[in-house]
Amino acid sequence: MFSFIDLPGLVSTLIGSAVLTGAGAAGRRLLSRRARAAEGVETTAPLEAPRMLRRYTLLRATGPDGIPAQYATTRPTGSVIVQRVNGHPQRFELTDVPLADGTFVAEPLDYL
Template sequence: MSSLIDLPGLFTSLLGTAVLTVAAATWRRLYSRRGPNAPEAAAPPEAPRMLRRYTLLRTTGPGGLPNRYATTRPPGTVITHQVDGHPQRFELTDAPLGDGTFAAEPLDSL
């Protein structure tokens, strides 16, 4: 009796396709789990910097108002600012103040 479909050949083709699909999926999964030190891994894009205004704590400017400082540097950065003619270091924080600025804490005592 003649058959229109060759069943052993069909099963062999389906099995081969399944093996190739599983192998490709496994390779993609392992490749995506490579560590950040992999030479092909691209560096993550840097976040855009935003201008922030800081109030320099324990300082006063003209009129008795606290000194302000504007920068795009991230929180945790240490800056040097002239206070009464002397350099003083401040650490920028991400602690918001009531006036819409962020706190810059003094590191040096005068």
Template sequence: MSLLTDALPGLLSATGAAGLIALASAAQRRLSSRSPRPAQGAAAGAVLDEPRTLRRYTLLRTSGPDGAPKQYETTRPTGTVITHWVDGRPQRFELTDVPLSDGTFAAEPFDDL
């Protein structure tokens, strides 16, 4: 019985220390999630924070059967690179937030695959 009573203070102090470490870790995670992001991460955070609305994009340097530029609808945020088939081959386009005169947004050719 004296072995149990001798070990009890050490057990209680170890449990208390583990609890304090867990609380400090949780508080640090919560505070770091509220802090502003650095300048490089701010642009990425802004892209992710914008509302997800359906937008129509005009794929620049493309044309459909009627000669009009091809259009693409998506809810993906600006800065996303999409792949679209143009003349039987895939071509990548970057979605931008640049409005065009017809009410659509510009999707710039990213590169040729």
């Protein structure tokens, strides 16, 4: 029987070309990552959730009308803010503790 295609030679050629293609793709990917790292570009997405506007009630601080002072921000919990209370700067830490009115607690760090 006469064969136009040498089957073992064809299979080995296909396997060899697949290995070379995979090695080339892996090399290009590695070089691309090194170039991005050298430029300072992040290779992974940040793990931070999208920020939302939150309203905070500043504990031990009232406005001129006697209503508790509030502060709106997109900063994450644990951040420290500075607000003027009775004409003096006072630091507050933003927490994730909710209040009944729908705001969150901002605890004072400085006591006057």
